[in-house]
Amino acid sequence: ETGVTQTPRHLVMGMTNKKSLKCEQHLGHNAMYWYKQSAKKPLELMFVYSLEERVENNSVPSRFSPECPNSSHLFLHLHTLQPEDSALYLCASSQDQYGLYEQYFGPGTRLTVT
Amino acid sequence: KQEVTQIPAALSVPEGENLVLNCSFTDSAIYNLQWFRQDPGKGLTSLLLIQSSQREQTSGRLNASLDKSSGRSTLYIAASQPGDSATYLCAVRPLTQGGSEKLVFGKGTKLTVNP
Numbered sequence: 001e002t003g004v005t006q007t008p009r010h011l012v013m014g015m016t017n018k019k020s021l022k023c024e025q026h027l028g029h030n031a032m033y034w035y036k037q038s039a040k041k042p043l044e045l046m047f048v049y050s051l052e053e054r055v056e057n058n059s060v061p062s063r064f065s066p067e068c069p070n071s072s073h074l075f076l077h078l079h080t081l082q083p084e085d086s087a088l089y090l091c092a093s094s095q096d097q098y099g100l101y102e103q104y105f106g107p108g109t110r111l112t113v114t
Numbered sequence: 115k116q117e118v119t120q121i122p123a124a125l126s127v128p129e130g131e132n133l134v135l136n137c138s139f140t141d142s143a144i145y146n147l148q149w150f151r152q153d154p155g156k157g158l159t160s161l162l163l164i165q166s167s168q169r170e171q172t173s174g175r176l177n178a179s180l181d182k183s184s185g186r187s188t189l190y191i192a193a194s195q196p197g198d199s200a201t202y203l204c205a206v207r208p209l210t211q212g213g214s215e216k217l218v219f220g221k222g223t224k225l226t227v228n229p
Contacts, residue, residue: 004157006157040221041221042118042218042219042220042221043158043203043205043217043219045216045217048216056216058216088155090157090158092158099145099146099207099217100145100146101163102148102160102163103148103158103160103217104160105150105157105158105159105160106157107156107157108155108156108157110155
């Protein structure tokens with residue numbers, strides 16, 4: 001078990017729905033990340049949070065809205081998504097945001113937008 | 115712009131064989147390089163992290179090397195087992211100003227070890 005959990009594991013939503021993905025880390029880390037993994041494409045960084053402050057937004061459309069209420073929890077709020085947003089969404093954490101330490105990943109949420 | 119390439123995209127070997135996975139990156143200005151394993155439909159598991167000042171790291175049957183000047187890393191798996199079947203991802207942490215971490219990933223090598 002990696003110490004990073006994600007819920008739900010699978011999600012099917014229509015383009016007009018609003019849903020949220022949840023990530024929780026039990027490792028005492030200070031930095032948390034959202035990644036998108038689409039078929040046949042490299043993993044893409046979406047957002048980085050350090051000590052609950054967003055430090056990077058990698059040109060992600062506004063239909064994805066992150067929230068980090070504390071250093072252990074990270075949410076990704078979804079609304080009016082498009083079919084091309086269907087992907088595996090991965091959460092990760094690390095001790096800091098500076099790349100000194102390994103990133104630990106959750107199992108991911110498989111999202112299908114219909 | 116940093117780009118990471120992994121060759122081959124897929125590899126199938128018989129059980130017990132020693133094998134090498136390759137990773138190359140276009141910009142040698144990196145902070146570190148990390149190898150991950152991903153099982154189908156699941157998250158990533160960190161295998162080895164090599165800092166830019168290091169040449170290699172070992173963990174059990176795994177050995178990762180780093181040649182920063184040539185932009186290459188290899189992951190050596192000794193005595194492969196069916197349980198090693200997974201996609202192996204390489205990621206580099208470029209040297210950047212500002213300090214925020216941004217790993218750049220390759221597309222991965224899908225390994226199948228046949229019993």
